[in-house]
Amino acid sequence: MRLSEIKGIDFHCHLDLFPDFQQRVQAVDEAGIATLAVTTTPAAFARNLEVARETSHVRAALGLHPQVIANRGNEVALFAQLLSQTRYVGEVGLDASPAHYGSWPQQIEIFSEILRLCASARGKILSIHSVRSARQVLDAIERIFPPDCGRVVLHWFTGSSRDLRRAVDLGCYFSVNPAMLRSPKGRELVRAIPESRLLTESDGPFQQVEGRPAAPLDMPALAVALAEIRHVESSLIHEQLRQNLARLLSE
Numbered sequence: 001m002r003l004s005e006i007k008g009i010d011f012h013c014h015l016d017l018f019p020d021f022q023q024r025v026q027a028v029d030e031a032g033i034a035t036l037a038v039t040t041t042p043a044a045f046a047r048n049l050e051v052a053r054e055t056s057h058v059r060a061a062l063g064l065h066p067q068v069i070a071n072r073g074n075e076v077a078l079f080a081q082l083l084s085q086t087r088y089v090g091e092v093g094l095d096a097s098p099a100h101y102g103s104w105p106q107q108i109e110i111f112s113e114i115l116r117l118c119a120s121a122r123g124k125i126l127s128i129h130s131v132r133s134a135r136q137v138l139d140a141i142e143r144i145f146p147p148d149c150g151r152v153v154l155h156w157f158t159g160s161s162r163d164l165r166r167a168v169d170l171g172c173y174f175s176v177n178p179a180m181l182r183s184p185k186g187r188e189l190v191r192a193i194p195e196s197r198l199l200t201e202s203d204g205p206f207q208q209v210e211g212r213p214a215a216p217l218d219m220p221a222l223a224v225a226l227a228e229i230r231h232v233e234s235s236l237i238h239e240q241l242r243q244n245l246a247r248l249l250s251e
């Protein structure tokens with residue numbers, strides 16, 4: 001990525017779930033939005049890698065989403081095979097919401113295995129899901145994937161202020177999305193994130209902006225909204241986000 005040229009950052013987007021995937025990747029690249037194309041299963045990774053390879057600003061992440069573990073947990077073997085092909089991992093993590101709690105023991109087992117694989121590979125950057133499980137995700141990171149092993153970006157983090165401080169101490173970054181800015185609690189959390197750990201994400205197409213799926217091209221406007229909530233000049237926030245991404249990629 002030529003970071004000096006970027007116009008925005010989307011560190012968590014499911015680009016391959018948009019019907020116009022390939023055209024969208026091209027448009028995102030032309031617009032200069034540095035985008036991490038996360039995947040939900042290792043089987044989806046090859047196509048993302050192939051499409052991202054043609055771009056300057058899009059990178060493909062290898063994922064195994066906690067919400068598909070009940071049916072796709074066996075793909076962890078494929079995850080292990082593919083891991084050397086990318087520096088980026090996501091979407092991975094834990095989900096303790098009622099719809100997915102049935103697979104909790106498998107989720108713990110597979111997330112731990114993924115962290116072990118990434119820890120021994122070194123230098124990976126992980127986009128991590130932690131719905132109703134911030135504490136357990138941080139426990140696993142602390143135990144298996146401490147800061148000298150690689151970097152963690154917590155996607156749509158909704159933990160307590162204590163969890164947030166703990167995540168900061170563990171070196172985590174936070175990718176903030178439009179939904180987080182809509183609730184008072186979300187805005188409070190977003191204000192508490194240290195400025196050097198902030199990134200932006202769309203989580204498209206799962207999130208909506210103006211009645212349509214959120215997308216990487218919404219990120220410049222999200223950065224402006226973030227500046228307002230944090231009471232900083234919007235001209236400064238873009239530079240701060242760009243510096244944060246540059247540091248994350250250089251560590």
Ligand code: MN
Nearest residue numbers: 012091203206
């Ligand atoms: Mn996601």
